[in-house]
Amino acid sequence: MERQIINKKKRVFSVEPNKIPPSEVFTRKYTSHLVPALKKLNMNKNSSQVNQLTVKHEVDMALALSAQEFAWSRFLLQKLSSSNNPTTATSSSSNGIRIQERSGKEGGGDEDGEIEEKLRELQKLLPGGEEMNVEEMLSEIGTYIKCLELQTIALKSMVQDTT
Amino acid sequence: MLECLVSLESMSLSSMDVSVLERLKWLQQQQQQVLSTTNASPELLQFHGTNNDELLQNTFSHFQMLGSGFGPNYSMGFGPSHEAMDGCISRTNSCQMDQADTVGVMLNNSEENITIILKNKRKSEVKTREEEKTEKKIKVEAETESNMKVKSNLSNTEASSETSKQKSKAASETQKLDYIHVRARRGQATDRHSLAERARREKISKKMKYLQDLVPGCNKVTGRAGMLDEIINYVQSLQRQVEFLSMKLAVLNPELELAMEDLSVKQFQAYFTNLPVVVASKPSLMVDAPLFPLDQQGSLDLSVINPNQATTIEAPSASWETQSQSLYNTSSLGFQY
Numbered sequence: 001m002e003r004q005i006i007n008k009k010k011r012v013f014s015v016e017p018n019k020i021p022p023s024e025v026f027t028r029k030y031t032s033h034l035v036p037a038l039k040k041l042n043m044n045k046n047s048s049q050v051n052q053l054t055v056k057h058e059v060d061m062a063l064a065l066s067a068q069e070f071a072w073s074r075f076l077l078q079k080l081s082s083s084n085n086p087t088t089a090t091s092s093s094s095n096g097i098r099i100q101e102r103s104g105k106e107g108g109g110d111e112d113g114e115i116e117e118k119l120r121e122l123q124k125l126l127p128g129g130e131e132m133n134v135e136e137m138l139s140e141i142g143t144y145i146k147c148l149e150l151q152t153i154a155l156k157s158m159v160q161d162t163t
Numbered sequence: 164m165l166e167c168l169v170s171l172e173s174m175s176l177s178s179m180d181v182s183v184l185e186r187l188k189w190l191q192q193q194q195q196q197v198l199s200t201t202n203a204s205p206e207l208l209q210f211h212g213t214n215n216d217e218l219l220q221n222t223f224s225h226f227q228m229l230g231s232g233f234g235p236n237y238s239m240g241f242g243p244s245h246e247a248m249d250g251c252i253s254r255t256n257s258c259q260m261d262q263a264d265t266v267g268v269m270l271n272n273s274e275e276n277i278t279i280i281l282k283n284k285r286k287s288e289v290k291t292r293e294e295e296k297t298e299k300k301i302k303v304e305a306e307t308e309s310n311m312k313v314k315s316n317l318s319n320t321e322a323s324s325e326t327s328k329q330k331s332k333a334a335s336e337t338q339k340l341d342y343i344h345v346r347a348r349r350g351q352a353t354d355r356h357s358l359a360e361r362a363r364r365e366k367i368s369k370k371m372k373y374l375q376d377l378v379p380g381c382n383k384v385t386g387r388a389g390m391l392d393e394i395i396n397y398v399q400s401l402q403r404q405v406e407f408l409s410m411k412l413a414v415l416n417p418e419l420e421l422a423m424e425d426l427s428v429k430q431f432q433a434y435f436t437n438l439p440v441v442v443a444s445k446p447s448l449m450v451d452a453p454l455f456p457l458d459q460q461g462s463l464d465l466s467v468i469n470p471n472q473a474t475t476i477e478a479p480s481a482s483w484e485t486q487s488q489s490l491y492n493t494s495s496l497g498f499q500y
Contacts, residue, residue: 038412055413059405118391125398135363138370141394142377148401155408159415 026150029066034058034154059155067147072140075128 037058057080064076122137123129126144129137351357371390375381378397381390 056406056409059409059412114388115391118388118395121395122391122398125395125402135366135370138367138374141398142370142374145374145377145394145398145401148398148405152401152404152408155405155412159408159411 023146023150026066026147027154030062030151030154031158033062033065034158037062059151063147063151067143070140070143070147071132071136072127072129072144075131079127 038055041054041058060076061080064073064080067073119134119137122141123132126132126137126141129140132140371387374394375390378390378394380397381393384390384393
């Protein structure tokens with residue numbers, strides 16, 4: 001009986017998506033994923049061995065799960081489920097250096113080539129970006145940026161509350 | 164005919180609140196004026212009127228289906244209205260007249276291959292109008308959804324301005340009967356490859372514009388390369404921030420458990436300011452029970468909860484519900500304490 005009610009309510013939740021701003025939906029979903037996951041982590045590893053990798057993993061997982069309407073979240077989920085290695089951590093820092101170098105070298109060179117290079121860089125940043133064509137990637141980047149912003153807000157408030 | 168289009172596009176399509184019915188009437192009026200000056204038969208007039216009527220009504224429904232802007236709505240499908248379009252397209256095609264100018268407006272979707280094409284037979288005064296029209300259409304395009312392919316080439320204005328002067332006025336206009344919904348400017352190659360290329364470039368530049376608004380500080384930089392640079396840096400900085408915050412969170416994690424109740428509630432308070440702090444009486448019960456592992460859909464799996472606890476959960480859930488109802492007009496169990 002309760003299960004029925006609960007299921008009903010579950011369905012009602014998503015009926016009118018337009019009335020709730022998507023950013024709130026995302027944030028709500030995100031925190032509802034992350035907070036219990038962290039709690040579980042805490043409970044399972046009773047020793048203070050909650051290292052950064054697993055937290056990052058949970059963070060990424062929460063991001064992927066809260067944004068399932070986008071293509072990149074699918075790729076992110078794949079990445080997360082296949083490996084537990086932090087792929088994004090190292091690549092992001094190295095990409096930054098590379099861009100600066102490249103723009104210095106190319107200078108007034110082949111403009112189109114430069115743009116192509118940058119697009120490729122962007123593709124690397126986006127999970128699954130390399131498997132998309134350029135237009136798709138550009139629109140996905142937009143949503144990815146939005147979700148990243150919301151994620152940082154959520155994480156910031158979480159960190160603030162605990163300190 | 165073109166006048167009506169000029170006026171059509173000059174109306175802003177920025178919000179979906181544009182009264183398409185007004186446009187319909189306007190269009191009809193314009194058509195009637197233009198057609199009467201060119202001595203078209205009254206039957207043709209009416210035919211056009213009704214034809215466009217239906218077409219634009221379909222446009223209307225199509226517009227309504229469009230979300231606003233990119234973002235999450237972007238990936239919404241636009242399926243159903245297209246079948247209706249097809250019928251209208253064939254009707255438009257059949258009503259071409261040799262003498263008068265005919266304007267067939269077709270709606271196009273890249274996936275469904277329905278095009279918005281403006282076909283015009285040539286008259287000398289019409290040629291100059293074309294420039295204006297396509298320019299005005301640029302604004303329209305920027306504001307419509309990408310699936311609504313009312314095409315005009317912004318990037319091609321520069322290219323065509325040189326070549327357009329070369330081309331003689333007497334030459335027939337480049338007909339764009341392509342399904343790739345690109346409008347070729349005068350004097351430009353109309354073979355499929357270049358049209359496709361142009362369509363692609365337009366889409367990309369539209370998306371770049373959108374990204375420009377999204378990424379702060381992109382307005383100052385001009386040119387694609389600089390903008391892309393900015394975007395890349397921004398995404399990287401966001402990712403680094405997330406990394407840093409998660410590191411912090413990892414350090415602070417042991418303390419999370421204690422602060423969890425306040426944390427989650429405060430979190431929501433940041434966004435839903437009207438909601439009071441509900442976690443009052445029974446912290447352990449309230450916190451542990453709802454915070455069960457969520458299933459993939461992100462909804463609470465309350466079936467896991469012990470039936471004994473169920474009754475105690477109902478009450479706080481109810482209070483949350485009333486709060487959220489007042490905010491969202493939905494009784495949602497998306498996340499409840």
